[in-house]
Amino acid sequence: QVQLVESGGGLVQAGGSLRLSCAASGRSDRTAAMGSMGWFRQAPGKEREFVARISWIGGTTYYADSVKGRFTISRDNAKKMVYLQMNNLKPEDTAVYYCAGSRYITTSITPGQYDYWGQGTQVTVSS
Numbered sequence: 105q106v107q108l109v110e111s112g113g114g115l116v117q118a119g120g121s122l123r124l125s126c127a128a129s130g131r132s133d134r135t136a137a138m139g140s141m142g143w144f145r146q147a148p149g150k151e152r153e154f155v156a157r158i159s160w161i162g163g164t165t166y167y168a169d170s171v172k173g174r175f176t177i178s179r180d181n182a183k184k185m186v187y188l189q190m191n192n193l194k195p196e197d198t199a200v201y202y203c204a205g206s207r208y209i210t211t212s213i214t215p216g217q218y219d220y221w222g223q224g225t226q227v228t229v230s231s
Contacts, residue, residue: 106130106138106220108203113225116193120229124188126203126222139209141186142218143177145199145227152202154213156188166211171197193229200224 112124126141142157156167156177165177176189186203204218212218 106205108205108220108222110201110203110222110225113201113227115228115230118194118229118231120193121189121191122193122227124190124201124203124225124227126186126188128184128186128205128220138205138207138220140206141177141179142204142206142213143186143188144202144204144215144218145197146202146224147199150199152215154215155201157210157213158186159209161209166213168213190227193227195229195231197227198229199227201227 107129109127110124112122116122138160140157140159143155144152145155146152154168155171156175158165158177158179174192179186202224203222205220206218210217
Protein backbone atom coordinates (compact mmCIF):
# COMPACT_ATOMS: atom_id res chain seq x y z
CA GLN A 105 0.00 0.00 0.00
CA VAL A 106 0.90 3.67 -0.23
CA GLN A 107 0.68 6.14 2.63
CA LEU A 108 0.35 9.87 2.07
CA VAL A 109 1.01 12.38 4.84
CA GLU A 110 0.29 16.10 4.44
CA SER A 111 1.85 18.91 6.41
CA GLY A 112 2.16 22.67 6.28
CA GLY A 113 -1.38 23.82 6.97
CA GLY A 114 -2.18 26.62 9.39
CA LEU A 115 -3.77 30.01 9.94
CA VAL A 116 -2.84 32.87 7.65
CA GLN A 117 -4.23 36.30 6.83
CA ALA A 118 -5.75 37.05 3.47
CA GLY A 119 -3.04 37.80 0.95
CA GLY A 120 -0.56 35.57 2.72
CA SER A 121 1.12 32.36 1.61
CA LEU A 122 1.43 28.76 2.75
CA ARG A 123 3.28 25.76 1.38
CA LEU A 124 1.72 22.34 1.79
CA SER A 125 3.81 19.18 1.56
CA CYS A 126 2.80 15.59 0.91
CA ALA A 127 5.13 12.69 1.63
CA ALA A 128 4.51 9.36 -0.10
CA SER A 129 5.75 6.16 1.52
CA GLY A 130 5.12 2.44 1.40
CA ARG A 131 6.15 -0.34 -0.89
CA SER A 132 8.73 1.05 -3.26
CA ASP A 133 7.15 -0.64 -6.27
CA ARG A 134 3.78 0.95 -5.46
CA THR A 135 5.13 4.46 -4.85
CA ALA A 136 7.34 4.24 -7.92
CA ALA A 137 4.42 3.13 -10.06
CA MET A 138 2.09 6.01 -9.20
CA GLY A 139 1.05 8.01 -12.21
CA SER A 140 -0.36 11.27 -10.87
CA MET A 141 -0.69 13.20 -7.66
CA GLY A 142 -3.37 15.70 -6.81
CA TRP A 143 -4.50 18.16 -4.20
CA PHE A 144 -8.15 18.43 -3.22
CA ARG A 145 -9.91 20.49 -0.59
CA GLN A 146 -13.11 20.29 1.39
CA ALA A 147 -14.77 23.16 3.20
CA PRO A 148 -17.42 22.58 5.89
CA GLY A 149 -20.73 21.59 4.36
CA LYS A 150 -19.28 21.32 0.86
CA GLU A 151 -18.14 18.48 -1.35
CA ARG A 152 -14.49 17.69 -1.83
CA GLU A 153 -13.20 19.66 -4.81
CA PHE A 154 -10.21 19.42 -7.09
CA VAL A 155 -7.41 21.96 -6.67
CA ALA A 156 -4.43 20.81 -8.76
CA ARG A 157 -2.69 17.72 -10.11
CA ILE A 158 0.73 16.77 -11.45
CA SER A 159 2.10 13.72 -13.24
CA TRP A 160 5.11 12.01 -11.67
CA ILE A 161 6.76 11.62 -15.05
CA GLY A 162 7.00 14.78 -17.06
CA GLY A 163 5.49 17.00 -14.38
CA THR A 164 2.44 18.01 -16.39
CA THR A 165 0.20 20.19 -14.25
CA TYR A 166 -3.44 21.22 -14.24
CA TYR A 167 -5.29 23.64 -11.96
CA ALA A 168 -8.81 24.50 -10.98
CA ASP A 169 -9.82 27.90 -12.32
CA SER A 170 -10.32 29.18 -8.78
CA VAL A 171 -6.62 28.78 -7.92
CA LYS A 172 -4.94 29.30 -11.30
CA GLY A 173 -2.23 31.93 -11.07
CA ARG A 174 -2.12 31.76 -7.26
CA PHE A 175 -1.26 28.11 -6.50
CA THR A 176 1.63 26.06 -7.85
CA ILE A 177 1.94 22.28 -7.60
CA SER A 178 5.36 20.65 -7.86
CA ARG A 179 7.01 17.35 -7.09
CA ASP A 180 10.37 15.90 -6.09
CA ASN A 181 10.54 12.40 -7.52
CA ALA A 182 13.66 11.40 -5.62
CA LYS A 183 12.14 12.37 -2.27
CA LYS A 184 8.63 11.19 -3.24
CA MET A 185 7.26 14.56 -2.22
CA VAL A 186 4.53 16.73 -3.70
CA TYR A 187 4.09 20.39 -2.81
CA LEU A 188 1.39 23.00 -3.12
CA GLN A 189 2.60 26.58 -2.93
CA MET A 190 -0.36 28.81 -2.18
CA ASN A 191 0.00 32.57 -2.64
CA ASN A 192 -2.43 35.45 -2.33
CA LEU A 193 -4.70 33.32 -0.18
CA LYS A 194 -8.34 34.28 0.17
CA PRO A 195 -10.88 33.45 2.89
CA GLU A 196 -12.69 31.20 0.42
CA ASP A 197 -9.55 29.02 0.28
CA THR A 198 -10.29 27.92 3.85
CA ALA A 199 -10.69 24.13 3.86
CA VAL A 200 -9.07 20.86 4.77
CA TYR A 201 -6.56 20.10 2.03
CA TYR A 202 -5.97 16.50 0.99
CA CYS A 203 -3.15 14.93 -0.98
CA ALA A 204 -4.22 12.14 -3.34
CA GLY A 205 -2.39 9.63 -5.50
CA SER A 206 -3.44 7.73 -8.57
CA ARG A 207 -1.92 4.43 -9.69
CA TYR A 208 -2.17 5.64 -13.25
CA ILE A 209 -1.52 8.89 -15.07
CA THR A 210 -4.87 10.60 -14.97
CA THR A 211 -6.49 13.77 -16.22
CA SER A 212 -9.35 13.29 -13.79
CA ILE A 213 -10.49 15.94 -11.34
CA THR A 214 -12.87 13.49 -9.67
CA PRO A 215 -11.92 12.29 -6.17
CA GLY A 216 -13.15 8.78 -6.94
CA GLN A 217 -10.48 8.32 -9.58
CA TYR A 218 -7.67 8.58 -7.03
CA ASP A 219 -6.52 5.52 -5.13
CA TYR A 220 -4.64 6.86 -2.13
CA TRP A 221 -5.45 9.68 0.27
CA GLY A 222 -3.78 11.49 3.12
CA GLN A 223 -5.50 12.48 6.34
CA GLY A 224 -5.74 16.15 5.40
CA THR A 225 -4.32 19.38 6.75
CA GLN A 226 -6.37 22.41 7.79
CA VAL A 227 -5.85 25.73 6.03
CA THR A 228 -7.64 28.73 7.50
CA VAL A 229 -7.48 32.15 5.86
CA SER A 230 -8.71 35.08 7.92
CA SER A 231 -10.06 38.27 6.36
